[in-house]
Amino acid sequence: MTSATTSTLDSQLFTTWSLNSYSDGSVVVPGGYSGRLWTGECQPQFWSKYQVWEWLQQMMDVYQIDATSMPLHNFDVDGGQLCSMSYQDFLHAAGNVGTVLYHSLAELRLTEPCQSESAHHDVKPTEFDFSCPYPDTVYPSADVCDTSFTSLPPVGSPSSSRTDTKKSHIRTDQVKKHNPRGSHLWEFIRDILLYPERNPGLIKWEDRTEGVFRFLKSEAVAQLWGRRKNNSSMTYEKLSRAMRYYYKREILERVDGRRLVYKFGRNARGWREQET
DNA sequence: TTTCCATTTCCTGATT
């Protein structure tokens, strides 16, 4: 990949958001969310809606909760509202899973001090709107679009060049780390579709009921996926190869004759409206 | 340590 190409990618991404990144590659979002992992640095009552959503995601991963059994729309609340929910409210909102969520939240409220409010930013978490910026908006913490990646390499840097992806030194510069969220590529794509406010304008539904969707910014999505996997050399070409492997497993179905268009298959879960 | 799985990387050729 050339530096010119990288510039194009940067502009694709940064017309959608900007990042607050630190020298160690982490990204910090107001309210205590680190780009590396959910850290729960802040008291739950100060969480934004987005942080509540992230917490739910983590709970699903940690406790192996099926996304289809978690009515996320019942948790479209901020931390204050979440903390005001009773045990019965949790049971009502999430069924049996509500027990786990309720106790997990209670534990967090007892153990987590709020320590990041002034450390990285000047805005109180509860004042923050976690919706993503419009293209021309400079948004100081817009990494909320997807908080699980690190910053882009500098334009034209060696790590952004395709020539450094030869097998002799594949990803030698990357920090290997376990991904506790365990998300697969198709789940990553699904989540972008289900929560477009996180990453607006990257992928859109063509036919919501049929599960047909289209990439609007293919390389930007690939960059995001690469960040999720700590792989700065990810491209749409590679991402699409992984997508094509899903055809055999019936997680995706082919959509003939249409570029950048895919369709969820019978083995893809959690994308239907009644499942979310 | 081995095996398995889910990618990732590279490649060639076809299509748009």
Next chain:
DNA sequence: GAATCAGGAAATGGAA
């Protein structure tokens, strides 16, 4: 010609 699609082959890294 560039971008994308299709799919083979081999490599990689995390998890069990």
